[in-house]
Amino acid sequence: MKRYLKIFFSRFFIVALTIILTFVFNVLVVIGAAYIAEYLLAAYFPAASPYVHFCFSAVQWIVVIVAALSVVNRDMLPETKIPWILCVVVLNVFGVAIYVVFSYNRPSKKQRKAYALLNERSRPFARRIFSKEQLAEQMKDWAPLSEELFRGNRNAIVHANTKTEYFPTGEAFFGRLLEDLMGAKEYIFLEYFILARGKMWYSVLDVLKEKVKEGVEVRVIYDDIGCMGKLRAGYYKELRKAGIACVKFNPFVPIITNLHNNRDHRKIVVVDGKIGYTGGINLADEYINEVQPFGRWKDTAVRLEGEGVRGLILMFLRLYNLRAKESEDFTPYLPETYEVFEGEGLVQPYGDGPRPLYGRHLAEDVYIGILSQAKKYVWIMSPYLIIDYRMRAAMLSASARGVDVRIITPHIPDKKVPFALTRSNYLALIRGGVKIYEYTPGFIHAKSFLADDEIAVVGTINLDYRSLLHHFEDAVLMYKTKANEALKADYEETFAISQLQTEEDAKRSVVWRGICELAKVFAPMF
Secondary structure, three states: OHHHHHHHOOHHHHHHHHHHHHHHHHHHHHHHHHHHHHHHHHHHOHHHHHHHHHHHHHHHHHHHHHHHHHHHHOOOOHHHHHHHHHHHHHHHHHHHHHHHHHOOOOOOHHHHHHHHHHHHHHHHHOOOOOOHHHHHHHHHHHHHHHHHHHHHOOOOOOEOOEEEEEEOOHHHHHHHHHHHHHOOOOEEEEEEOOEOOOHHHHHHHHHHHHHHHOOOEEEEEEEOOOOEOOEOOOHHHHHHHOOOEEEEEOOOOOOOOHHHHOOEOOOEEEEOOOEEEEEOOOEOHHHHOOOOEOEEEEOOEEEEEEOOHHHHHHHHHHHHHHHHOOOOOOHHHOOOOOOOOOOOOEEEEEEEOOOOOOOOOHHHHHHHHHHHHOOOEEEEEOOOEOOOHHHHHHHHHHHHOOOEEEEEEEOOOOOHHHHHHHHHOHHHHHHOOOEEEEEOOEEEOOOEEEEOOOEEEEEOOOEOHHHHHHOEEEEEEEEOOHHHHHHHHHHHHHHHOEEEOOHHHHHOOHHHHHHHHHHHHHHHHO
């Protein structure tokens, strides 16, 4: 009971309930006004009553038809259109209202304009180092994937002279992070989806406060919805009082808007422009297993040192300036020279986000490109497996070519609905030769791809519609780096403690499969 009372009085529940009630009220007012107008016209002009009713019904259905045609003609994934058409047709005018408010994930015109200007401002600092010909010579068969990524995001530059370090657990990451933060001399940037009260965040915060006293510039971005229930609504003010420049990304307010669809799901740390981190690890205690609400929590991260950090710096500064409504000079934060690291491969940090800020669904394109190019194996870690038909086809096609496709998902879920949707994809993939492993000790939150001992991705991008379509995300594409070798070893160790799923596991029951298939129809809406 105490748990449910806590949820009932939480800020998230109150704000969400306010939005729902406001939405329902507004829709009912419009519908009610239409019925009252129809009633009054019929009362004053009884002879015209049938015609009045016909006109109002016609207008209602015209609205529904126009909305349905809008869905059909929109530039969106085909499987996304089906649930929205069903919503509009079945729920009628109410469904139209839901579609208008909740189907769009386009940032506001003002945000789009500001982001375009910030992109232009960062362009001079993101000049490509390797020509197309040089990449073809160095990356061989993987050069077209890298070039495609650059064409989709001109800030996604390939860098050499970057030392990489892979962390297979949050605990390993945490110790190294604190060490680097304590060594900061000039500035620290942190961008996180989740900051939560507890040992992990408070340990980092203590270092940040100490660094501020030493004259180090500290900036923090956190996502308001990601931190809801974990931090107070005005927590950013407390950080500012401590001398930390802090902004909340897209604050959640009780206004009916599609703005809330776009979240900052990135996890970025930059120290002095020379050290950077990204991966799936948020600054909350479950990520270092101080608490274990879903069994043992497994997550991963990668540390960059050298030139490749520039990509993370520019990603952070663009989003910080967008939220802070500034347009500053990026030059002071970009080192002029970097240490040379021998024996490392190439790295290509990149960001992704909602259209039209980003021209394409880059994150998904990269994943599909790896599956399409691989010759030996593609190994994947993802907490969710809520994929569209393009991704499923790429996995099955790779498997049909003889590529060893393996996916590691959680055995203990953090959310029941996404877990059901994840398992609903097992049967078709297993029948197509894809091997699916469930991480038996608990919940796996890592997001990575590894292929043919050559190419890898570590970042924040889940295999679900939210990450691939709506959120601001980031990752690092790595070619023949030392982190790739450590990542492979981590996969092999994780396979050993995970349970290989069979067709019988995936089938479960007819009722279960029916519920899952129905849920999959509406998965793109959420």
